Amino acid sequence: MNLSMKWLSDFVKIDAEPKKFCYDLTMTGSKVEGYEIEGENIKNVVVGKILSVTPHENSDHLVVCQVDVGSGEPLQIVTGASNVNAGDLVPVALDGSDLPGGVHIKKGKLRGVESCGMLCSLGELGLTKHDFPYAIEDGIFILQEDCKPGDDIHDAIGLNDVSVEFEITSNRPDCLSVIGLAREAAATYALPFEEPKPEYNGVPGNISDSLGVVIENDALCKRYIGGMVKNVKIGPSPRWIRERLRASGLRPINNLVDITNYVMLEYGQPMHAFDARFIVGNEIHVRNAKEGETITTLDGTVRELSPEMLVIADTEKPVAVAGVMGGEYSGIMDDTVDVIFESACFDGASVRRTAKKLGMRTDSSSRFEKGLDPEGCMPAIIRALQLVELLGCGEPLNTVLDCGQKRHEKKTVDFDPGWINSFLGTEISRDEMVTYLERIGFDVVLNKVRIPSFRIDIEGEADVAEEVARFYGYNSIPCSELKGVANAKLSPAQNMQRKLESVCTALGLYEIETFSFISPKYYDKINLPADSKLRESVTIKNPLGEDTSVMRTTVLPSMCEVLSRNYNLRTPEAALFELGTEYLPTSPDKLPNEPARLSIGLYGGGADFYTVKGMVEEIFGAIGIEPEYYAPEGDCAFDELSMFHPGRVAVAEYNGRQVAIFGEMHPAVAETYGIGTRAYCAKINVEELIGEQIPEKTYKPLPKYPAATRDVSMICADDIPVAKLEKLIKTAVGPVLEKVKLFDVYRGEQIAGDKKSVAFSIVMRSADGTLTDAQADAAMKRVKKALSELGAELRS
Amino acid sequence: MKQALEKIGLAAKAELEKISDSAELENLRVKFLGKKGELTAIMKQMATLSAEERPIIGQAANSVRSEIEEAVAKKAAELKALASERKLKEEKLDVTLPGKAPRLGKLHPMDVVMHEIEDIFIGMGFDIVAGPEVEYDYYNFEALNIPPDHPARDTQDTFFITDNILLRSQTSSVQVHVMEDRKPPIRILSPGRVYRSDAIDATHSPIFHQIECLVVDKGITMANLVDTLNMFLKRLYGEECKIRLRPHHFPFTEPSAEVDIVCFNCGGKGCSMCKGEGYVELLGAGMVHPKVLKNCGIDPSVYSGFAFGLGLERVTMGKYGINDLRLLYENDLRFLDQF
Incomplete structure (x- = not known):
């Protein structure tokens, strides 16, 4: 969510510098990823008035202009553009100015004629035709703004907003709006904040005469409000709307579409506008898609719908994928006459599944899927109709069609300051807690707290504790050591x-x-x-x-x-x-x-x-x-x-x-x-x-008596594994055996091809006394006998 | 005879002066003191002397003998010292040549850091437990207050085996197992592999490691969480390490926090690594959500708890200044040999 600071100031006056503002909001839970000062990379560019345009003496496609920049003598500037005439107001990059993309402008000569700066196009200021629909892309930006020579270009064209990028967590869809963030900002700085109450007059007329709404699946559509604007005049939005959309990262399109986007950004409630001509039967049906139905969405793609998807349909066909995207066919065009506004509340999980299945995540779907407040539908549509009236771009009927759930009980949660303190490990007074909660629209009555409908995330006492904690300051919570002794070990x-x-x-x-x-x-x-x-x-x-x-x-x-x-x-x-x-x-x-x-x-x-x-x-x-x-x-x-x-x-x-x-x-x-x-x-x-039971190691006494060592070497069949010989020796020697160690294996010359020579060293020892030669020799005799039986030929 | 003795004494001394090696010295000893030596020859003539002369000459002979013996011994000691000195000189080595020893292997840097963290927590009374990597949806999501179609599932792109079985996307799944299997008081740490469907790049990997910490008991407070975090991170990064908590949202904790640590690179002044903030994000934490306790059969009106989880790769990379996560899984020996 990109927030325009100018827009924010409609609701709360912030004095803090952008950097401080970002830090403070982050620390109360609205995480800021960064901020951008618009036109930050433009320096020393002012409004100039063209006094005269004369041909360049050395060039056919260059002209020489005398430009009034508000102070001193007029400046002489050479330009290649053909759309400048005496009397035009234009952006002038003065000597030593900076433009986007690291461009630096200095005084110089162009084909031998001095030029004291540069006249700028939209592109050179980092802008597009969407920002200033009256300007042309390939030529100098001829200003149609209320400004005079010498004015700084930022102020002249409104390029002086700060855009703050928030990373809003999925539990706070209410903060995906200017008003939601204004509420948080006001609470952060303990500033007054009033919920806006939009109003409009409208032209008399009963909307039911020209539109019907039927909610066929009220599990997936809690509320649907339709509004009607007659005789619309499609055209560009005024500059302030375009500026705010731009600062919020959206592209201005036309006044009616811009109004729907403006309201979505301001109130967090996605809106949609239909061309009433293309709603067959003048009836809106909120229903599941039928097997095999398709729709071409506003982005020009044909989408295959499936029955679990919720659609907005007329009497014949789907005209929008509910909460995701409108259809191309019923979209607003230059010759649209009557417009139907939709402000509805669709089931979050359903929108999420549909958007995922269709592979399109939109500004609208990403808001709906988090779960929106049905009570947010009405202020949003009133605001949209108010803007139509304000912009004079159509005649809103003074009635709207409100279907589905209109009211619901306000949620209440237990409020126990003692429990909150024991949960957080703090000593915050009840009054202080109440102050924090009231700032964000909570209403404390005795031992209960009433939760505003837009706070879909608050369900229990722990949630209220978090609200208290974030305005008390997470970093004001003291340190308290875990009590009790725990015996930890590796498994x-x-x-x-x-x-x-x-x-x-x-x-x-x-x-x-x-x-x-x-x-x-x-x-x-x-x-x-x-x-x-x-x-x-x-x-x-x-x-x-x-x-x-x-x-x-x-x-x-x-x-x-x-x-x-x-x-x-x-x-x-x-x-x-x-x-x-x-x-x-x-x-x-x-x-x-x-x-x-x-x-x-x-x-x-x-x-x-x-x-x-x-x-x-x-x-x-x-x-x-x-x-x-x-x-x-x-x-x-x-x-x-x-x-x-x-x-x-x-x-x-x-x-x-x-x-x-x-x-x-x-x-x-x-x-x-x-x-x-x-x-x-x-x-x-x-x-x-x-899992094996591996025996614990136990100490064996060190030997007291000397060992007797004997070697034995043999020639045996090559395919007898050494391990077999070793095992045989061990068995033959018996309990006095200490160690059998292989010290030589040889194949090759002097040994037949299918034979090998093997030699072991045998260490014998008794725990009861020095082993006699006779005992050792007897053991060796057994060894030799056993080996011979295996077919080994013993060598002396 | 006495004169002859004195002459022998003088001659021996004179010859001794000229001797420069132990072989010559031995010849000299034999020449003067040996059985066939000059002194012995004189002593043999003692029998011809009168009874009065005999003790006098005998004494003189003995004194000459011991003089020579002493001188020879002295010379021998000198020669030995010289020889030893010469030998030491000859045996001089180039001590800068490399040493010889069986080469030891090395643990993977992540394992080194993992053990360091495990040991800190064992010291604080935490058991180290493990849980399955291939897991039921229930343990990874539902029991953690993330029902189907919850938007939080989008932030953790999950690998599925069946509709109901997945590769765990967080070690928080172990919280549920532990709370089902044990009774409070619970203090555990659970390190392990987790899986998310992120293509591999310098900061992402479809497989990475998390370390989960869980405490459940009567009267556990957020202040206990703050203290445990401080204690752990000061032991890991040193006493001067500073952290801050920011409100955040996790479905399975309430209140939830993200914990930042003063930037390793700039120490808090702000630099490109911390995007000028002075802090870098380190881990997620919070008080166990009452619904999660309830899902695991623990009464939230009696017990409370805290939990946190951190990424081992991030800690390891921060500790060693590794700038590309891929290095940790490429197993290039030139890399592994550096730790």
Whole structure:
């Protein structure tokens, strides 16, 4: 809402400078976004009178004017325009003047003839023909204003208003009007304010003789008032109306249309004007649109209507979309004779739905959708008819047609100053509260407060408390510490999250944040099987684009995207993690599960399969669990298996559940992502671990007796996993085993192709005494026997 | 013999003077003091001496021996000190070469700020809770006093899954869950992702983070809200931080306020960043609307509460001077490495 300060001064006299005014209104709840001083960028431009026009000695299309600018000698100014004649009043940009667009005018010579300034066109002053309909666009602006040579141009053409831009919240449609803001401004400064009471005389005549109104849907139209103006004279509005519309951001059109806009801005009540010639049957029907009906709206677009939309119709067809926009056919034209004014109250939700469906939000619809006061209809139409009379542009009938709800009970709300103070934490006296409330039209009677009808937002005591608080001053409310002791702690999930973050950063991983919605194509990019359940995503009905249209069922594609982006930015190495969420559908009308996941992505920096495995091991170690790692063979719980190198992927199993998958990215997937090096990923199902009963750590006494260490090396079949050998050794050694450590794996020369050489170091220790050689040797004998049974050939 | 002893003593001292390394010193020690050394040779002749001479010469020999020993020890110490000094000199390093350590990773800047805020509130007795991101319309709108076709829905362009299920557009949805699940006194903080159908640019993202705060108890006042905001923001931004409250409208609070903070850039003088106002908008706050309490089964005639919500991206960008929101989601390592 752009407010003209000149207009405001019709209702309340404000002394404050614009900046102060904006601040003060903001602090009482009418937020100001900014303000603009009209013509601020025009300096040193005055009214001049053309004394003579003579030909230019060196040019056919330039002329030389002598111009009286009110002081001293006349100025000589050269111009290229052909529409100036002696006697004309024109805007003159003097030597050293400024014009919009950063133009600076200085004295100079044009084709050898001195020119002491410039005669200005509308455009050069930042104006258009809409602002001054009598002027021409391509020529000098010949002034038809009441002014004399030397007058400052701002005053001469009324370019001296201040326009303040308010951001009005949706609960205050009453403030989308000059009067509403005047009321707020007066209350802010404790200035007197009187509700305007428009009146007009009109020409005698019963409107019912020439117009009928039928409200067919009174749920969506609470009130409809029709007014009639006979014998209109269509023409431009007077300057003051045009100025005010311009300062409010609206384009002047013609006097009758301008009046409807003027009243909407002044009273906040949208108005419409119909050409009575085109209302077939002289009857207005407020009804729902019929299936298949269309209307060409004022903007020239054909709109398809649907039955839930409310329309204004004559006996044959819709002539306006109620509260949104009028029809082109029944609009005001230059030859219009009789005009019907509409001032109505339509249901906000219905207007909002209709405007949204038609994809047109207008000044009218944006007011209606917030909910307007049915009592606002009458003053608005009276004001419109008053303006017609004032402008002398037609003969308003002295009767109007008022249909629908005329009166309703004034809302009252309990008024308890004690409760208000206890709610705000203040000590404001009852009298002070009453003063604040009365300034904005509230009426306090004993322990009740009567709410003016235009305040649709006030429903209860808390609303009244806010009215008191905003005029008392939000920043005058004291500070008061919360009382009572509260015991706060992190939940198990948050503790897990923080632990994982600290482990991951200690492992050198950088945290990333990715979007939770992805493109369904991402599932193809990670080579997910066509029948994978992970392809069934929660799908957004109205996405911004396909790229962000489904909620991810796996966090890994997001990680791949980030690895790819960094690789393509030529970052030589990357080590990343994300604590993200997956969205796994349950049933169509139920919410999905949102399990927490940890993903890891690596490339470069010497990373290999065992780097990512080592990280996964460290993470599980930090959580306090020891899963089993193995290569998945047809028993993989992760459909993402197919994005990994088939020979370089492992899962981690804990308590009978696969809780992690990790490995090298499949070369084909890496190629899809444009990653030209080996990359590694992991996904850990964090959510499933949060609930696990992870045993508390307990202290084990430090060893008292020395350990015995023995090495064992063997040649065995290449396809025996090292983990299997290790497990076998552990079992064979028994309780004295402290640690089995792999120290060599070798394939190559001197070893048959299907074999490998493996060597372990075995540390044994007893808690009861020094382990004897005999005990250690006996254990080794068991180890060797077990290994031999597996087919391993032991080396000495 | 006595003369011979004195001569040995003098010779040893003279030779000692010329010695410059520990090997020479050892040779010298062997030459004079060793088993086959000159002094030992003389001592071996002691047996030929008379009983009167023996103690005298013996004493003299011992004194020469200890003199030489002392001198050798002294020389050894000198040589050691010299050698050590030389070694230290040789071992001089270029201390400006880079250090070696396993590289630590880093948290995302938003996460750093999020934890900072969480920790402040844990210190003030607030539990940290989470809520679903895919949510029923009821929790995101209706229970919060935003019925269908309410104009406030326009300010939050929402992504819908079905007519009834959406991506939450505000963390205020968690307020409803918490009030349904817990009994007052309630003090919670709920950070999380929210979704709005805004195309991504320097200041907008279809996904962003909010942090919601809710307090419900008997006798909670707007003055408690003002105090909590002050305490929180002073801990986050420092004691000198100044805020102001402006009346505003949110359907789920009444009274409602927008909270501004003195501009980080100009300190309140007014600059291009704060559009000359000296303050920048930081968060929305208010007293929980009685209708919302009622919707959640809490009697508004007994209990009152306050709530506020702030955008994590905005706080993070303000704190680190980040001027483009997109950087937070692009995950360019050159960016992430700066925090």
